[in-house]
Amino acid sequence: MYTEVGFYEPDSWKAAPATVDEHSLKILGHPVMEDWERPYMQELARIATLNGGRVLEIGFGMGISAGFISRFYDQRGIGRGVTEHVIVEANRDVAALARKFRDEHRPGLVRIVEGVSYDVIAENADGVFRDGGFDGILHDAYPLDESQVQNQAHFAGTAYRLLKPGGIFTYFSDEPTQFRPEHLQMLLDAGFARKNIDHKIIRVVPPADCLYWKRDTILAPILRKG
Numbered sequence: 001m002y003t004e005v006g007f008y009e010p011d012s013w014k015a016a017p018a019t020v021d022e023h024s025l026k027i028l029g030h031p032v033m034e035d036w037e038r039p040y041m042q043e044l045a046r047i048a049t050l051n052g053g054r055v056l057e058i059g060f061g062m063g064i065s066a067g068f069i070s071r072f073y074d075q076r077g078i079g080r081g082v083t084e085h086v087i088v089e090a091n092r093d094v095a096a097l098a099r100k101f102r103d104e105h106r107p108g109l110v111r112i113v114e115g116v117s118y119d120v121i122a123e124n125a126d127g128v129f130r131d132g133g134f135d136g137i138l139h140d141a142y143p144l145d146e147s148q149v150q151n152q153a154h155f156a157g158t159a160y161r162l163l164k165p166g167g168i169f170t171y172f173s174d175e176p177t178q179f180r181p182e183h184l185q186m187l188l189d190a191g192f193a194r195k196n197i198d199h200k201i202i203r204v205v206p207p208a209d210c211l212y213w214k215r216d217t218i219l220a221p222i223l224r225k226g
């Protein structure tokens with residue numbers, strides 16, 4: 001039964017059965033993703049694809065943001081289209097869904113990397129996660145260790161390193177309207193200059209029984225590497 005946000009046993013998480021229906025994704029009873037987030041995911045996908053090129057997405061979930069990112073595949077050659085969509089997914093069942101998504105969309109353009117983000121990035125097989133290798137990054141994982149619970153800004157240092165100059169990072173912010181001072185400080189410490197930290201506020205309608213979001217807005221971060 002879900003009691004609090006976060007699950008600190010990545011190995012159990014990887015092998016756990018995922019339950020997906022039209023409206024939600026649950027793993028080990030945790031409410032990992034719900035479809036009321038759709039407008040927010042649309043905005044995160046829009047931000048992550050602003051530069052086109054190579055886009056990294058951490059966490060496939062229900063594939064909602066991946067679906068929005070895929071809308072930018074076909075702009076290749078006529079603007080700033082996405083040329084590679086790398087999706088990292090830790091859970092085995094969800095990774096299988098991600099592979100199905102890849103096969104139904106553009107197999108040559110979507111790369112699924114199954115594993116926990118910090119492991120696969122450190123491993124850097126085939127140079128996929130080389131420094132300065134991405135034009136955009138969308139991070140929407142689920143806390144698999146204690147340091148990740150507050151918000152997903154903990155990934156900012158890694159994102160900064162993986163981005164090209166001018167590259168854009170966005171993530172599930174866990175903030176309704178503004179960056180808390182300690183959150184902002186994490187972004188500054190990661191290397192993002194204050195003038196390159198922006199955001200948009202997105203209106204959402206979570207159902208009354210949603211366990212992880214009670215507000216009617218969520219902040220969408222827009223961070224650019226200088």
Ligand SMILES: C[S@@+](CC[C@H](N)C(=O)[O-])C[C@H]1O[C@@H](n2cnc3c(N)ncnc32)[C@H](O)[C@@H]1O
Binds near residue numbers: 062
């Ligand atoms: C909130 S869902 C992602 C939702 C997705 N953006 C969408 O639009 O449907 C989080 C996903 O990230 C995966 N995940 C959690 N922590 C991860 C990590 N450290 N590395 C890779 N995947 C992770 C979970 O298994 C889950 O499928």
